[in-house]
Amino acid sequence: MKTKFFVVLFLTISAIGFSQKQALKAAAKALKSGNVEVASDALKAAEGQLEAADEKMKAQYYFLKGQVMSASNSDSLEKIEGAANAYNKVIEIEKKSGNSKYTAEADKKILTLRQALVESAIKDQNAKDFKSASEKLYLGYSTNKQDTTYLYYAAGNAVNGKDYDTALKYYEELKTIGFNGVTTEYYATNKESGVAEAFGDKQTRDLSVKSGTYIKPEDRLTDSKRGEVAKNIALIYISQGKDEEAMKAIEDAKKDNPNDSALLQAEADVFYKLGNIAKYKEIMEKIVANDPENPDLLYNLGVSASRLGDNDQALKYYEKALELRPDFNAAQINIASIILNGEVALNKEMNNLGTSNADYKKFDELKKQKQDLYRKAVPYLEGALKTKPDNVEAVRTLMQIFYQLDDPKADEMKSKLKALEGGN
Numbered sequence: 001m002k003t004k005f006f007v008v009l010f011l012t013i014s015a016i017g018f019s020q021k022q023a024l025k026a027a028a029k030a031l032k033s034g035n036v037e038v039a040s041d042a043l044k045a046a047e048g049q050l051e052a053a054d055e056k057m058k059a060q061y062y063f064l065k066g067q068v069m070s071a072s073n074s075d076s077l078e079k080i081e082g083a084a085n086a087y088n089k090v091i092e093i094e095k096k097s098g099n100s101k102y103t104a105e106a107d108k109k110i111l112t113l114r115q116a117l118v119e120s121a122i123k124d125q126n127a128k129d130f131k132s133a134s135e136k137l138y139l140g141y142s143t144n145k146q147d148t149t150y151l152y153y154a155a156g157n158a159v160n161g162k163d164y165d166t167a168l169k170y171y172e173e174l175k176t177i178g179f180n181g182v183t184t185e186y187y188a189t190n191k192e193s194g195v196a197e198a199f200g201d202k203q204t205r206d207l208s209v210k211s212g213t214y215i216k217p218e219d220r221l222t223d224s225k226r227g228e229v230a231k232n233i234a235l236i237y238i239s240q241g242k243d244e245e246a247m248k249a250i251e252d253a254k255k256d257n258p259n260d261s262a263l264l265q266a267e268a269d270v271f272y273k274l275g276n277i278a279k280y281k282e283i284m285e286k287i288v289a290n291d292p293e294n295p296d297l298l299y300n301l302g303v304s305a306s307r308l309g310d311n312d313q314a315l316k317y318y319e320k321a322l323e324l325r326p327d328f329n330a331a332q333i334n335i336a337s338i339i340l341n342g343e344v345a346l347n348k349e350m351n352n353l354g355t356s357n358a359d360y361k362k363f364d365e366l367k368k369q370k371q372d373l374y375r376k377a378v379p380y381l382e383g384a385l386k387t388k389p390d391n392v393e394a395v396r397t398l399m400q401i402f403y404q405l406d407d408p409k410a411d412e413m414k415s416k417l418k419a420l421e422g423g424n
Helices: 002-032 036-047 055-072 077-097 103-126 130-142 149-160 164-176 202-211 226-239 243-254 261-273 277-290 295-307 311-324 329-341 343-351 357-387 392-404 409-420
Strands: 184-190 196-199 214-221
Touching (some): 077 103, 103 130, 130 164, 149 226, 184 202, 196 214, 243 261, 295 311, 295 329, 329 392, 357 392, 392 409
């Protein structure tokens, strides 16, 4: 009896194997001819017997399933996810069994799916459909969790779409996995212009250097995004009225590296958002002490000093930033703005004068002080225009100043302003 039982069992398994082979063969043939529906039906016939199949047949089944799902509805995120999962299953099965018949092709198909997701997400982002962009980018991440930048951009799109709960979930995941976002950028100096230029990849950069048109190849690491992630978590909490959670998020992030400048900057930004400018200034000064030659930090300190009403200190920070970066447009504009704010008090005093000879004399003195302010502001506004010639407000302000000073440059600024505003 035992012998007969084993014979029957053997025959049954053979029949199952034969049936599966026929179903998979039919599915492959249907896919080749573009008949996705027939291929899908054939795979359904094989699915019920999948547990009894060997590893080779399972790998083939999932490889065909991935093709069916990706071809049946390319716009469906559910189908795309199903296809990616099927291809990943192929890779998993073959890795365990030591085979590699479908692995390389499955890898390529996953890459194609993810590239399509990114291209579609960019279109959504440009169309301001941030929810859809976020969903697609998150799917890109979930199909290959090695590439954490997809998750980072998914979180950013969720913020832009004001879906703060989803954004918070993604940022917390980034924090949990230790995301820092540091990447390598490939630079080389253009031999003709002498300017260092970035390349998309190392191979292209190296070939350009080899050709002789570029020199001085250099690899640069981008700044860590850990501080930005911590800051965004905190800002979301603030938007939800959860200030305590916001500060805790920053403190937690600082535990591993309390002197990390990006995290300190994030903490300062949170205090700024909360309106605690004094604390913001205190932290910024600490950052600058660690990096005194950083013009951006000095500029930010100038902003905080100005917000605190200390314009004299703000001017010192802006001037120092300009020493380090002579074409710092924003610093030039802010210096000019502080200088010109001085005319408010002068105008008020001039308007309160009477008609006596002493008042007329005082008026002339105040008028001269105003003109001195204008002359002091002019170099900063002109400097700002050198780096940003299309700054309409800077041109307009210079035009008004030159008219006040009876300077013939006023007409030049008037023409420039007219050109920038489209001749109106």
